[in-house]
Amino acid sequence: MQSHTHTHTLILILILLVLQTLTTTTSQSLPSPDPTTPLIIDTFTHLTHNALGFWHGPLENLRTTHPPNTNSITLHPTDPDQIYHTQLSPATCFNLRPYRRTHYLHILFTGSTSFTISLTQNNPHCNASHAPFPETWDSVPATPYAHGPHIYIPLWHFAIDHARALSVAFNGWYSRDPVTLFRVELVSAGAVPIGFPVPQRAENGRVVLRCSRPGAFAFGIDDGQPGLAQQVVRILEEEGVLVTFFVVGRGLRDPETNFSGVYGEMVARGHQVALHSDTHRKLEGLGSIAEIDREIVENIKSFRDILGIETRYFRPPYGTIGARTRQRLANYIKDPQIINWSVDIEDWLWADTKTPEKQREAFIRGVMRGGNLAVMHFLSPTTVSYFREMIQFVKSRNATIMRIDQCLEDPDSPPLKISVP
């Protein structure tokens, strides 16, 4: 009898809960966060999933260890590209908009602060099978936000579409000192200790992985071999398309390369020529801000002196980017556009192997997944030999090939040239 009463009470409570949920969801479309309880994202209790039940883990060979008798994880970075993600959803989208103005990302940690904290944003499909995944992310440097074992970052400091939040990530290492994470959570402003020094949001550049203009496709072509340049020029002329070249300062200054002639001609022919650092190192991994600055300033100076151009567009060597590089770019360039990619021809992987055709496969795979901003080089004859075919493949999909500034609908970009086939 007693157990029956209990069961009935339980059912009643459940019904009330369901009713309550129904009324709250119908009266307002967004879930209303409870500002008194933190949203605990990760306590590093399980190897493969976080406190929300979603995946967390390292990528790019980031080594992790688990200190005994604590719920924590220690990260042992050796490269700025290494990254640790803790996901807010099963790789779909998590709506952080209700928290954006009121909540802080709180991280409890020990060790180095020589890294970046990122909030990633999923693509409009909220689907990991669509390229790009993630679509973009915003980053802050850990150091100015850290005080003792705590980091508090206002959620609005991350300039992403908060309705499509995907993960909190740790990356952009510029020291090999380990970091131990104990807790990642969202807390209300009232939970931030009084007097905790939270810095102002610093300007930075946005990271772009795809074209925004409907039906657009863009090739971003990085470093090349001088001997292959004329072949690339000819293909572009014959196919009647404009592209974007990312060019390092050092190569431009080196008279042996003839790059001042080659890229001068590219500019004259209407192509976009954009920044790619001065000496092609992983900028975010450099030990000092002065070194990052030099890479940016000398690249800008070479463009001004040799090509007579200025540009807001920058592609980081190796796609390596973190909070410091983003902020330093914004120090020298108004509203910098940091260009990654959503189609990788993987020439760095296949160009000089026995299976160079894998470049074509990688390119087609990227396009079929919805990617529309490519990365390639003209360092190998095999890559150049597939270039025309790739252009024609994009055309056969009815996409319009254009410069990256055009595909991003930049009001300062030249008007689209309608090419007659």
Ligand SMILES: *[C@@H]1O[C@H](CO)[C@@H](O)[C@H](O)[C@H]1NC(C)=O
């Ligand atoms: C994600 O996209 C893939 C490829 O288009 C599709 O097969 C899959 O059903 C999608 N998943 C979800 C959850 O929509």
Ligand SMILES: *[C@@H]1O[C@H](CO)[C@@H](O)[C@H](O)[C@H]1NC(C)=O
């Ligand atoms: C250098 O580049 C210019 C412009 O593309 C070209 O006209 C010239 O033939 C090139 N010189 C050599 C030696 O390749």
Ligand SMILES: *[C@@H]1O[C@H](CO)[C@@H](O)[C@H](O)[C@H]1NC(C)=O
């Ligand atoms: C650049 O984009 C590619 C493709 O989406 C991705 O694999 C790579 O990790 C990105 N770079 C960084 C620094 O995240």
Ligand SMILES: *[C@@H]1O[C@H](CO)[C@@H](O)[C@H](O)[C@H]1NC(C)=O
């Ligand atoms: C491209 O457009 C042509 C002509 O309108 C059409 O026949 C073809 O199916 C389209 N191809 C794709 C991949 O959309």
Ligand SMILES: [Zn+2]
């Ligand atoms: Zn490069």
